[in-house]
Amino acid sequence: MPSTRRSLLTAFLTLPLIDAVRINALAQADGELPLTLSCEDGDDLTPKQEAGPFFRPNSPLNRDLYPDAAGGERITVAGFVFDDRCRPLAGSLVEIWHADDNGDYDSVGFRLRGHQYSDAQGRWWFNTIVPALYPGRTRHFHFKVQRPGGRVLTTQLYFPGESRNDRDRLFQEALLLNMKQTSDGRFGLFDFVI
Numbered sequence: 001m002p003s004t005r006r007s008l009l010t011a012f013l014t015l016p017l018i019d020a021v022r023i024n025a026l027a028q029a030d031g032e033l034p035l036t037l038s039c040e041d042g043d044d045l046t047p048k049q050e051a052g053p054f055f056r057p058n059s060p061l062n063r064d065l066y067p068d069a070a071g072g073e074r075i076t077v078a079g080f081v082f083d084d085r086c087r088p089l090a091g092s093l094v095e096i097w098h099a100d101d102n103g104d105y106d107s108v109g110f111r112l113r114g115h116q117y118s119d120a121q122g123r124w125w126f127n128t129i130v131p132a133l134y135p136g137r138t139r140h141f142h143f144k145v146q147r148p149g150g151r152v153l154t155t156q157l158y159f160p161g162e163s164r165n166d167r168d169r170l171f172q173e174a175l176l177l178n179m180k181q182t183s184d185g186r187f188g189l190f191d192f193v194i
């Protein structure tokens, strides 16, 4: 049966609720990780990137952005927020903003802008659309991530296989989404390590 965005999100959210230390122990036992845990390297914090000109404060508390651009290709993006020792960070602010399916940002309202707080296991997810390219940049999402009481990480996430990645002055391989194509859109995973 082909996977859907929902089935992959459900699989992500119903992983056994174990802490990342045990995930790492399992991975060593099995030789395979259920998810890429970039924090296992210890000093691999998620790189920061510029916010760019289109950030607006006070985005709504909303993880379902798909209705903001109903004609776009659907994508679910999801992941953990970890500290540098692979411990999930519950209650972390995760904010997204991105271009619509015409490559435009909403500079008046809050279309395709939203934030949420990671759950008790440090997980977050947004249902949204694939942003269109706009002049001068490869395809990307903008994010801000902040653990409770911590500093704000501003960064961007990228799409694998984009021909413009190589020519983008900001593109970083460490910020690539782990992307799957499903029967009803894409599903991208990324773990923030802050």
Ligand SMILES: [Fe+2]
Binding pocket: 052, 054, 099, 137, 140, 142
């Ligand atoms: Fe942008």
